[in-house]
Amino acid sequence: MGLLRRSPKQSTRPPELRPLRSMWWWALPAALLVGAALWGVSAWLLQDLDTVPTAEQISARIEAVRTALAAGAGVGAAVTLLLAVRRQRHQELAAAHTAHDATERRVTELYTKAADQLGSDQAPVRLAGLHALERLAQDTPALRQTIVDVICSYLRMPYTPPVEQDRHEDIRAAQRAARARRPARPDTSGGRNLHEEGQVRRTAQHILTAHLRYQDSPAPHRRWLSRQPDGNPRHWPDIWIDLTGAVLIDFDLRDCRLASAWFGDAQFVHPAWFGGATFTGSVRFGGATFSSDVEFDQATFIGRTTWFDQVTFADGAQFGGTTFSGEVRFDQTTFAGGAWFNGAQGLQEASLAGVRLTPVVDEVVREWPSCWRAERSADGWQTLRLTADAQGTSTTGGEQSPKPLA
Incomplete structure (x- = not known):
């Protein structure tokens, strides 16, 4: 019935998944930072050891090494944390992209199936297709104009309303068939019963007008509170x-x-x-x-x-x-x-x-x-x-x- 197009005003693109960059541009500076921290802390702690007795020098050197290692471990932990954050963000973006792709496939499948149903020769199948499109449009604002276009295209298809006497003749034919215990053969055009097609078209019209109606009438039990009509939560704007x-x-x-x-x-x-x-x-x-x-x-x-x-x-x-x-x-x-x-x-x-x-x-x-x-x-x-x-x-x-x- 038509191509699956989305409104330019509404985007359903997933969060942008930036490609992973090379680790060397930040891994090498991080290693140099750890080494510099170790050397700097050690040099600062050992700069006055020449005036200290030998036993105390040994103890101070050991303490300096411990402190330097602790500082290096802290810097290393910070780098590890950055790596974990980066990995977590990558996983979240990848999951969002996967979920978006799955949603797009599901929406496309639902749209295609509903559009195919509109081409059926059976009126109940066409009605099911219309209601499926309505639900899809209600849940997916970006597809509303496209689905409205499909419904309008269906209503533009050639159709000749039956006259009332044809309807009465169908009823009489059904009564005669019931008495004769054989199925009635109502008047059809192109494989479709004209009266059933009329009901399908009324449903298509109702779907359009129900969602284009900007305001509903006030609820009867609220008329004493306000004469202003209530807003219609099912309204599709800018259609x-x-x-x-x-x-x-x-x-x-x-x-x-x-x-x-x-x-x-x-x-x-x-x-x-x-x-x-x-x-x-x-x-x-x-x-x-x-x-x-x-x-x-x-x-x-x-x-x-x-x-x-x-x-x-x-x-x-x-x-x-x-x-x-x-x-x-x-x-x-x-x-x-x-x-x-x-x-x-x-x-x-x-x-x-x-x-x-x-x-x-x-x-x-x-x-x-x-x-x-x-x-x-x-x-x-x-x-x-x-x-x-x-x-x-x-x-x-x-x-x-x-x-x-x-």
């Missing part, structure tokens, strides 16, 4: 995702925080949620299709440019309280349902070239920033233009309150 062309089912990125996100040409099946998400880098939705409602309420786009060009909003699009800090492009975007931009900020200079709005009917509500103006085209459709006003909202259609997403 970017590439889901270009992916088919995403019930995609939920609420309260997530990530660097960059690419959703170009992606298909969002069923409602999608981005409320409260924070994007610190560039975000691309160019060419994406939202087949149902989508929510961006209170989302924050900090990157230099946010692309919503050529996007199709087939149903409601909620941007209430959304903040855009950089350039925003809605070129050739189509709004086929309701749209709510009440409280959205940073849209005064948005690019609106070629925006298309379906004709307004009573049940369709659209609230635009007052810096935008809807104009009717000759074919009955509408388009958007920028105005000089930079605050407030303008409303077209029926009631002025967005419908909540299911």
